[in-house]
Amino acid sequence: MKKNILLIIGFLAPFFIQAQIDAASATSDIPLDEEGHIRYKEVVKEPAGQKELFKRCVKWINKEYKSPSSVTPTRDMVNGKIVIRHTFRLKNTLESGTAVDAGDVMYEMTIRFKDNRYRVEMTNFILKKTSRTHAERWLDKSDSMYNPEYIKQLDEFARKQIASLKEGMKPAKVYKEEDW
Numbered sequence: 001m002k003k004n005i006l007l008i009i010g011f012l013a014p015f016f017i018q019a020q021i022d023a024a025s026a027t028s029d030i031p032l033d034e035e036g037h038i039r040y041k042e043v044v045k046e047p048a049g050q051k052e053l054f055k056r057c058v059k060w061i062n063k064e065y066k067s068p069s070s071v072t073p074t075r076d077m078v079n080g081k082i083v084i085r086h087t088f089r090l091k092n093t094l095e096s097g098t099a100v101d102a103g104d105v106m107y108e109m110t111i112r113f114k115d116n117r118y119r120v121e122m123t124n125f126i127l128k129k130t131s132r133t134h135a136e137r138w139l140d141k142s143d144s145m146y147n148p149e150y151i152k153q154l155d156e157f158a159r160k161q162i163a164s165l166k167e168g169m170k171p172a173k174v175y176k177e178e179d180w
Helices: 002-028 050-064 135-139 148-168
Strands: 040-045 074-076 081-093 099-114 117-128 132-134
Touching: 040 148, 050 081, 050 099, 050 148, 081 148, 099 148, 117 135, 117 148, 132 135, 135 148
Parallel strands: none
Antiparallel strands: 040 117, 074 081, 081 099, 099 117, 117 132
16 A cells, blocks of 8 residues: 555656746746846847837837737837837636636836847736736745746747847848849
8 A cells, every 4th residue: 555655656746846847947037127026128239220220110019019009108219219018918727728818917118229229128017907916926936926827928928029029120121123
């Protein structure tokens, strides 16, 4: 009997250990600022003038968002600044494997432009439900809101958006017309 119990524990132990490793790794790569707030921040060098980078960003926004004018409360070409306020949806995976909606997360993306570079910052991640909850609570293991799966989804979304922006900010390919 003891032998069977030890075999069962030995068989199940790697699954529990893997779950703990996944939860820890989901929260370890999250960029935090000095105040402990989630802040994705990157400066990207792109050869172009400030106005050209601004125009490329507007083009990316128009392609990326369904209602571009409503998600950009600030479009200041003179000072080289665009602010995007938008939401993305979280998912919960039930024991059956079915994914269900878990709520919307509001965020703010600020893009500032200078000649030959731009800076993107994603901040103010807030879960929008009956009351608004700061996403940083999902990082605190002692908090009842601790949820490494939500943090993982937030991280994947933020990194995907920044990668998409970087791709959208590259100059359009110019095809030389054949002379025939």
